[in-house]
Amino acid sequence: MADDKRNTGSPDRDRINLSEDYEVQYWTKELGISEAQLRSAVSAVGNTAKAVRAHLGK
Template sequence: MADDKSKRDFRDRDRISADEDYEVEYFATKTGITPQQVKELIAKHGNQRETLEREAKALRKQ
């Protein structure tokens, strides 16, 4: 089910949906990694934003 963009509150701000291309693209741009890398991180570590930001930072340093 797609996000309802008319509902703008705190419900899923701490998560990134791999099914929503705009969320993946935004996170990829923000962290300096590719959208494919974002999807791989989500598959490996889950969709918690804090964890993904930490892992993306570590990935960039490699």
């Protein structure tokens, strides 16, 4: 499913969409990790920002 850029509410902000380059760039910078680390974390715990942060200890 494509990311609806008009939908900027909490459910959209709380998820990491690895299909969108701008989101991958944002989250790698925000978390201070590489793209490979981000993809690995999302694969391990799912795409919620909260779960990824907890997994990374951030």
